[in-house]
Amino acid sequence: MQVNQNFLNLEDSYLFSTIARKVNEFQDAHQGEKVIRLGIGDVTLPLTKSVVSAMQEAVSEMSKSETFKGYGPEQGYDFLRNAIKDYYATKKVELAADEIFVSDGAKSDLGNILDIFGTTGTSLIPNPVYPTYLDTNTMAGRKINFLNGNEKNNFLPMPEDGDGGDLIYLCSPNNPTGATYTKEQLKIWVDYANNNGAVILFDSAYEFFVKDAELPTSIFEIDGAKTCAIEFCSFSKTAGFTGTRCGYTVVPQDLVRENIKLNKLWLRRQTTKFNGVPYIIQKGAAAVFTPEGQKEVETNIRYYLENAKIIRDAFKELGFWFVGGDNSPYIWIKCPDNLDSWTFFDKLLNEAHVVGTPGVGFGSGGEGYFRISAFGARENVIEAMDRIKKLYK
């Protein structure tokens, strides 16, 4: 018996455990001191009314033999796939229902998608970025090239910022930087992928935070994307489903490599290894697309974006360099006085009693930067920024 040796190449991540240890040590030494956490990547507002009542109704259907549901379609129920299709139509993107695959979240699909690609290729992965891309590619044994985000490209790397690859990961709005690609920038990526036979894996988990009408919320708003891109979406940040679990992945019928439709491979993969998202959860997800559901999730997103604005305004006032926070829940700041990410973390914790996330935890390209999250209660955000202003004024 042999183990998958690729796992031995994974680097241990101590990011969140180290943060937790440092915060615990601080609290032990400073009993009663209020520590404010702006380091979380999880939502804080509960599921909305429409979602909850749709789920309750679904629970009740499951209790009667006439409406009980057993195994459902692996790719998702038609009612949800059609609701997603109609949602895309509002972005002027025409999809067929069979191009949409409902799943238990973007993270699973981002990892599972590697099943349909060869293992000898090279993946082009932004640095810094959401760590799942790097780890899943390491597990699969694929070669990895980095796409360097930095101050010069405003953490929106373009083809010239990396050595190329046949799988290209793009995340917009980005975690951790909050930076969001424009249509013109995505057009360059789409042309690049089509010209090189590459496939873009576009992570759109934060698309609902994009409120600037000029910015794209889907790669399929870009001409030519259907022949080179797969899009990963999630109800996690849009509708507070981080603990409820639902997402969807779009694999266009026009996406063909080596004369094989990737849609067909993904369908085969999903029907073999996945048995679908619970009916109750899909009912809740479909409620997000009703007019009432859209209004409710919009209210929640506006709440987080207002938090983000308070954070941005404070850093603007202090003269810190930052990106993000205008169409995303994350603000990515440059640590002042050339501090490294962890030294700044310690300083904020010890002197302002505020917790954020060291940028270096998202890759070497994040060293010297710091992620502040807008997920949290308004009064805590205001108090945290007041403390940071006092510290740096």
Ligand code: PLP
């Ligand atoms: N993609 C990005 C960029 C994320 O930041 C996250 C979660 O934080 C995910 C995907 C995971 O989403 P899901 O909860 O749908 O698995």
